[in-house]
Amino acid sequence: MATATDLKGLADRAVKEISSAADEAALEAVRVRYLSRKDGLITAATKEIATLPAAEKPGYGKAVNEAKQRVESALEERGRALREGAIAKSLSETADLTLPPRRVRVGHMHPIARTIREITRILGSMGFESVEGPEVEYDYYSFEALNIPRDHPARDKFNSFWIANPLGDPTDRRVGLRPHTSPMQIRVMEKRKPPVRVVVPGRCYRFEATDATHESIFFQYEGLAIDEQISMADLKGVLYSFARQLFGGERKVRFRPDYFPFTEPSAEIAFDCFVCDGSGTTNKGRCATCGGSGWIEAAGCGMVHPEALRRVDYDPSKYQGFAFGGGVERLAMLLTGTPDIRLFHENDMRYLESV
Ligand code: PHE
Numbered sequence: 001m002a003t004a005t006d007l008k009g010l011a012d013r014a015v016k017e018i019s020s021a022a023d024e025a026a027l028e029a030v031r032v033r034y035l036s037r038k039d040g041l042i043t044a045a046t047k048e049i050a051t052l053p054a055a056e057k058p059g060y061g062k063a064v065n066e067a068k069q070r071v072e073s074a075l076e077e078r079g080r081a082l083r084e085g086a087i088a089k090s091l092s093e094t095a096d097l098t099l100p101p102r103r104v105r106v107g108h109m110h111p112i113a114r115t116i117r118e119i120t121r122i123l124g125s126m127g128f129e130s131v132e133g134p135e136v137e138y139d140y141y142s143f144e145a146l147n148i149p150r151d152h153p154a155r156d157k158f159n160s161f162w163i164a165n166p167l168g169d170p171t172d173r174r175v176g177l178r179p180h181t182s183p184m185q186i187r188v189m190e191k192r193k194p195p196v197r198v199v200v201p202g203r204c205y206r207f208e209a210t211d212a213t214h215e216s217i218f219f220q221y222e223g224l225a226i227d228e229q230i231s232m233a234d235l236k237g238v239l240y241s242f243a244r245q246l247f248g249g250e251r252k253v254r255f256r257p258d259y260f261p262f263t264e265p266s267a268e269i270a271f272d273c274f275v276c277d278g279s280g281t282t283n284k285g286r287c288a289t290c291g292g293s294g295w296i297e298a299a300g301c302g303m304v305h306p307e308a309l310r311r312v313d314y315d316p317s318k319y320q321g322f323a324f325g326g327g328v329e330r331l332a333m334l335l336t337g338t339p340d341i342r343l344f345h346e347n348d349m350r351y352l353e354s355v
Pocket of ligand 1: 179180181182222260263299300301302323324325326
């Protein structure tokens with residue numbers, strides 16, 4: 001059993017710990033150690049009073065009370081000091097209210113990405129599923145299977161980046177950066193049975209000089225529909241509807257005969273120039289955007305060549321279809337009023353944030 005002297009020592013120890021408690025949490029830990037109802041050291045001494053002979057109770061009880069009171073008042077005093085210190089400290093912290101606030105920069109989609117989403121959304125509403133294909137492509141898919149053999153003059157149009165293989169390549173296994181999205185016509189048809197309706201957005205590459213409407217890295221979108229009973233009228237209908245949804249019915253759409261080895265017949269589709277309104281001239285002279293023609297060629301199209309259908313084991317007497325492919329940047333230029341294609345890839349945030 002503890003004696004009155006022990007109790008004084010206990011209280012001394014507690015008071016010392018209280019005065020060195022650095023914050024309110026440390027202070028609370030001291031309180032618990034000495035005064036916790038369950039197993040506080042002083043609480044235990046209090047409980048012992050009941051077990052003492054009557055004669056000893058008053059003296060011991062008085063010592064316990066004294067110890068308890070000393071500890072309680074020390075706790076209170078130190079607690080107050082700590083709280084006051086915390087308040088004083090927080091008042092001395094200054095915030096400079098004259099500093100300009102941090103600018104919140106809200107991101108937004110790149111105009112090219114936005115245009116691709118718009119293209120796939122519109123064609124998606126007409127039942128075209130959006131798929132993607134490889135940018136590094138075999139000669140076979142970029143050309144051979146599309147009816148453009150090695151010596152065909154149509155290859156001149158697609159100045160391609162080839163990847164040299166020191167081991168040599170069999171003709172159609174040559175690998176290069178795809179110069180158009182048309183290889184995906186073959187890849188999709190190889191994998192699926194008709195009916196087929198897909199739209200293929202993606203990056204393409206051509207080794208050519210850049211100007212206001214050409215870049216060596218650019219995006220195309222390709223459409224392909226194969227079924228029984230598909231005619232050129234369906235192609236026209238889809239493209240007219242596409243142009244109206246994209247441009248709100250304001251633009252003129254022009255169809256002219258064209259030539260592609262993988263479509264027959266073929267056509268070229270153009271929209272009237274948004275800068276000169278189709279006149280070919282502006283107040284500065286010849287319109288730089290359309291080169292003075294008044295038209296911006298937007299896509300090539302046509303009925304899928306029977307030879308391409310046979311390549312993928314589709315029966316041309318049963319199935320027909322159409323394909324079209326065009327530049328995403330051309331459409332983005334029309335939609336944003338951008339007069340030079342290079343503005344899209346220069347990554348000048350001042351321009352990109354303005355369109
Ligand atoms: N791939 C052709 C090009 O890049 C465009 C095209 C696509 C033409 C589909 C016809 C059909 O010039």
